[in-house]
Amino acid sequence: EARLQQEKSTMFAWEHVRDHVDTCCIMISGDDITITPPFVPVRSLPYFNTGIRRVYLSATLSAPDAFARTFGCIPEEVIAPTTTAGECERLIVIPSRANLERDDIEMAKELIDRRKALVLVPTYSRATRWEDVVQPPPRKDVSRYVREFRDAPAADSVKLLLAARYDGVDLPGDTCRVMVIDDLPMGVGPLERYLWERLRLSAILRTAIASRVVQSFGRISRGMSDHGVVILTGERLVEWVLIPKNRGVLPVFLQKQISLGDAVSEQADSIQDLLSAAEQCLTRDDGWIAAYNDYLADAELENADVDTEHLTRLAKSEAKYGHLMWHREYKKAAKVLRATLDDAFALSDSTGAWHCLWLGAAYQMMGDGGSAQEMFLDAHATQRNIPAYPRENAQVSQAAVPAQIIAIDEQLNILADGSIVLPKGLDTDLAYLGGSGSPAQTEKSLRALGQYLGLNATRPDNEHGTGPDALWVADGQPVLCLEVKTGKDASSRYQKKEVGQLSDHVQWVKDHIGDTTIIPVFVGPVMPATDTSNPPSDFLVVGLEQFKQLGDRLKAALTDAVENALPTTLRDTLMTTFSKRDLIWPDCMNSMEKYTLRDLSVVRN
Template sequence: MDMDFSKLGSLADQKLPTDPIRIFESLPNLPGTPNDIWRGQTEALSQWNDNRSQNDVLIELNTGAGKTLVGLLIAQSLVNEGLQNVVYVCATIDLVEQTSAEASRIGIQHTTRVAGGYNNDLFESGKAFCITTYHALFNGLSSIRKNHFPEAVIFDDAHVSENMIRSAMTLSFSEHTHEDMFEEVASLFDPHFRELGRHGEFSNALKGEHSKIVMAAPGGMQKYSEQLLEILNRHNIGGDKDLKYPFSYLQDRLNRCAIFFGNKGCEITPPFLPSLRIDCLERPLRRVYLSATLKSKADFVRAYGRMPDATIGPKNDAGNGERLVLFGSKIEGGVGVKEVEAISGQHKVVLATPSYFSAHHWDALGKPPKPANFSSELQDFREAKEGVFILVQRVDGIDLPHNTCRVMVIENLPRGGSLLERYQWEFLNMRNLFASKMANRLAQLFGRINRGRNDYGVFIITGNELNTWLKNDRNLALLPELLQQQIKLGDLVQDGMAVTSAEKLTQIVNAVLGRDAAWLKYYGDNIQKGSLEDEKEDRANRVEERLTAAAVAESEHACLLWDGDLEGAGRALDRIIEDTNRADTPLAGWHSIWLGSCYEGMGSRENAAIAYQRAKNRLGSGNVYLPLYTRVCDAKGQDEPFNDFGEVLDSIIGYDSEDKFEKELNTRIKGMRALDGGSSAEVEAALRELGDLLGFDSTRPDNDQGLGPDVIWADDHSEVLIPFELKTDKTMESVISKKDVGQGHQHQEWVADNYHKFENLGLVYVSAAGSCDATASPSEDMYQCDLRAFATLRDQVLSMIRDIRNRLPLERANFIRESSSDDRWLLNHLFDAIDTVPLRSRQPAKK
């Protein structure tokens, strides 16, 4: 019998929908499928669909606003479009499992990859997208990138992904994990730290004493990189189950990395991430970044190497739950085990702590789960009626909505544990660099138990560092606006109701969680009234613009350095370093180190010396270990060392080239131009620059750390200092207010706590204000002077520089030595030279 094939239908391709909203509407009607999607999700999906052809699209939604569903629908849309190897990456295996469960709940086919294997063949056969981890995608031996290079990637939690990408390019080993290799590497760098005169501190770092962390000078890494590679290869690091992945990135570029020692361990990592040299970030493919709302794009750029082509941030109130934020610093004796135990007897508590070491303080309440048991113990806590769950170094992927938990205790800032981050934070005081990181991490923590508009909870802040950080307006400006308002409101409630005892703390927690009617009315009436002043918000935004520009330059520098283009890499940093210095002096100091490294690598010791000297001035000479290159002269007495002021003068005057001299001098002049008038931030930067020119340890504590006076000039040798408060926006008709004076008293206390060995000559208000408020109480060590005095001082120094430059080259060193040693440049003489007058004398005579 013949077969009649004519009866068969044609094998036509079924047209699949690519509009993500249509995909949602066509999902199977499963028990877990939501009936509808929220307004914010709809807007995000619609706008992404309009921008789907762009390579890099950032989608910002509040924590708890449903980013996962948005990401899954976009992933399916890209599969339906016909893109091959669509990948959805999560921070952890636990989050891969959560995202997979969400996809299954709504009926979207997918594959997962964890622990080196796929759970089905849908992804490999091109029928579905794959959910996996950042590590699986970014590790140096990624089988996904090798065998199934993606045409599209969805990055979940993109706002906290920098550390995950950096960890893929970081070699970290210790005395505990690789004892013999660690000892050999330490021995290799021992002569280097002896040459720098820092062998004692190096030894402390190796022993794990005093929490010391040291970084080798860039030239040391350049010098020893080949021997370091021999040691690593001899210990078969390429076969190590953990270290082989980052080693594949770094093995041919060790001389372009930084090396740190501390806590009996060693860490090797690029100083700036060369993200755009990772193929899945460098090539033109579709990348979608799912993020919490970002006030600053600097960390995004540091992670991914570029600004997004399009940013989608629909306005929505999903995730905007009710919060009462209470400060443990206002509770007598603070908040400890006893206080948390009293609350946990009535309400479940999540306790977030930054390290396992700090978790030991809470041993009486419980132990943090081991990584292998984390998911199961977290689920047990969700289902429990009482108890405390201790969360260590975890800010995302933990969802405890509604009655699963309504109290969170946050202990101190959620800092990272890498030696690089700890070195920058603890030893270089690079607080501005981490301000946006901390803000993003804190926003995530606040979202762990507060997941929707109708959710509510109480947050208790413990630890001096975090309590202080949250009271700084510049830091607050980086948080989501509603969270800013909730923190301000909580501060007001705690003061107004005198919540200063453990008993009162428990009472107010019970009232809020018991839905006290008076609290609900007060919260509703006042929550929109806690915004920051426009001026403070604007200032924070201006700083962030410069820091984002700095991040773009860092990315360019890192890529050129990765390619071996030292000149281009140096030029990328040099182009923005002075603008960066006006916004963040320590960050400019970090840039100066690596600019000097480029010069040193090119053999330009003169330029390297200047860059390294600037790094020391900006970061503090005691905090960074860098070589001091000096000029060698044949003339008698020419090799006698200069004082600090002389070193700065020599770094400007000592150029052989007239063009280089003029360029350097003009850079200095530009940095001090605002002494003739400018915005508050510009004048602060200019006054700091003048102090640096005079050879002092010149800093901007309020800008760089969020604490203390606007500017400090400190002489480390004589241990004398002058703190400055800038009120340059005031005119002759203005007054130094009672609030200004109160702030001055606080800053004098800060100076006393942080410079206890120094003599404080007096807090100087730099202002044209005609008087001081009669109701204020200035101390006898408070003074006032006019900004014009500093412009005059600047012009005197610049005139002296040109006079010395006009001398014969062989005469210049002696004239530098003689001029810089004049007593008129000592701090106590300068205090008089700027015409300071006691602030009390500016008050109206009492009748």
């Protein structure tokens, strides 16, 4: 009925995927259905085949993992001449960092009110936030609008808004000296939006986003002789550029400018302060130039702390998998993704879950339903925003079943003969609750414990470079915010810096989860804080052994349930067993010995 092979907007894309729909990812939204390979099989195109010489030209796509995902290979030789392109003088203004209780977009509108300015947004829906100032040009007339904007006098206050156009537009010098980058420059495709907004694959998308950020800044600059003001708005963009791990993958020059802009914005007590700072940059004020040069000369760089080799290995694995699945070599595709599955989980749990899903797809196409279901269960259990795989023996219970019990049920494997088996990784995943592992290994086991308890358990700091070490979330229930300090010496204290770190992570949870009850916990030795720390009254300290005991009760309950339940009674049995063993969240916290950090400090004093 859609006439896909006749409509010009779909006929060419449909010709590519029509015989490969069963190997594709299908994204369904309220507006459309998108059929796309999960990993683009770019090497299937004849001009990307092995044996053909290719020269790639790019000013920004320098990260090897981003290159591998785009072109399916790594170049044998890279020629990267030293250049000052992009190193123009910039003042970066971040209105949300100023001491003002105002919407940052509204402040940005005031800052550009009397200036000729370019506004970049990631989507047309985001463009509606600017419709009282400027609207995006019709898609067929974008080039004409860009030319007219470029030719307009510098003194005019004309505005140009472009949606999802981060390259191909050059407005250097007096053609445009003021630009707003609103919100994170993500792709407009449903798959990439799903990976970012639902799976939160920050680690694997970091270099791709960095490339777009760099491209965005380059729209109004071309070299050292240029200068201008760039205004950053949108919570996701501001948060991304201020996270050290993210900023560390940006060019050195841009890192320093962001650091300077953050410092200038934080000192502003009024919109006039921001306007004055912008004016000094645009008029080449001597004081501004001196301060700018001094700051950039002394500014410290962020440590990128990015394992490029690890990321590139995963990117190459995805590219090979995409190519092999496209050619229906399912066994080889499964072998490729299986070989790097541990690497995927080492990068982040969400990345591992995404790879589990598509490894399961390869097994399914091979006819190995058991292995496929195991992978699908692992994918959903680890990342709840990957849909659960429907089971033929799924039961229908008349009683209302809590979401926690449903989530536990979806992690158990029901075999063809009706027997129920525990997750294969249960013991190994929880092994480091015994205290034998590093803090990172302990974080991994704490996340897994939350998962097997049926909660949405994540490791925000591992994935995003900020936030708690482990986070347990259940809809409508208190959220557990865990900071792992198992490496501390038993004779030391919780430092002021560590208390501040946990406070920062509590705020991160409020910003990302919303208005809910938060239980902040140090997991480590039971000891007081230093006299100068002043911990909030709700900060708790819980020894790791308490989580070990919780894990042991959990394993015993799961064992009882699978031994005594039938597929049709599994959820009811889980409910009864978990209630008897006091494992329903958040009641299971009541059985744990926990201490208020402030009370510990009072006792010590």
